[in-house]
Every structure is written in structure tokens, then in C-alpha cells.
Amino acid sequence: MSSSASKSRVVRLRSANNEIFEVDEAIVALSEPIKNLVDVIGVNHVIPMPDVRSKTLAMVIEWCKYHASSDQGLIKEWEEELDQADFVIDLLCTASFLCIKDLQDQMFQRVADLIKVKTLEEICELFHVKNDISSQG
DSSP states (O other), rough: HHHHHHHOOEEEETTTOEEEEEEEEEHHHHHHHHHHHHHOOOOOSEEEEETOOOHHHHHHHHHHHHHHHTTTHHHHHHTEEEEHHHHHHEEEEEHHHHTHHHHHHHHHHHHHHTTOOOOOHHHHTTTOOOOOOOHHH
């Protein structure tokens, strides 16, 4: 019995697309809100993530796994997959919502890298934003 008690518990997260993700409790503990919720309700309930799409949640879970492993090679490989600006924004919003500061900081840096040499028009196009700023001063 003591060997099963020492095993990590599994937390189930439900994405906005109703996909269930089973994640080791030690991994989701990187998110303070989820950790606190698990402390209160336990692992017998599915935790809804109504504003987080499956693709984004999967990437956040992978980032947490890589971050928990401290394997810099895996982290670098994960970072190389970030090439879509709209996906970076999704990850940034999710990291903010889940209070995963390191991921949030990484996404802020990624956004800064994406826009640092672009014109206003290019930035608006990159993020699918209508530029309605008039040139009148």
C-alpha cells in the first residue's frame, strides 16, 4: 500500500474542445491555480479549462513536462515549434491564466522577438489586427 501512496496522482483537465488530458500531479503543480484546486477538490474530478483549446493545452502540458525535467535539449526542441504568432498569443494568454510565470515570460520574449524589426503594418498583419490608427496627430 505504501508503494502506491508514493506514486504521483493523475489530474484530468478538460479543454474547451472537451478533450480530456491526464497529467501527472507533479506536472500540473507548476500552475498554482490548478495545484490549489487539486488541493481542495482532489483528483477525482475533471478540471474544466473552458477558455483553453486542446492544441494550446497540449503545448502547455508539454512545456511543463520539459520544464520539470530540466532537460535543456527538450526545452530547446519545444521552443523551435513556436512559429505561429497567433499560437504564441494563445500560449501567452494560457500561461497568464494558469499563472505559469516562466512560460509567460518566455512567450513575452517570443512576442518581442516577433515584432522587434517589423513596421506597424507588419505587426498588425502578423497578429491579424485591423490598423485603425489614423495618421492625424
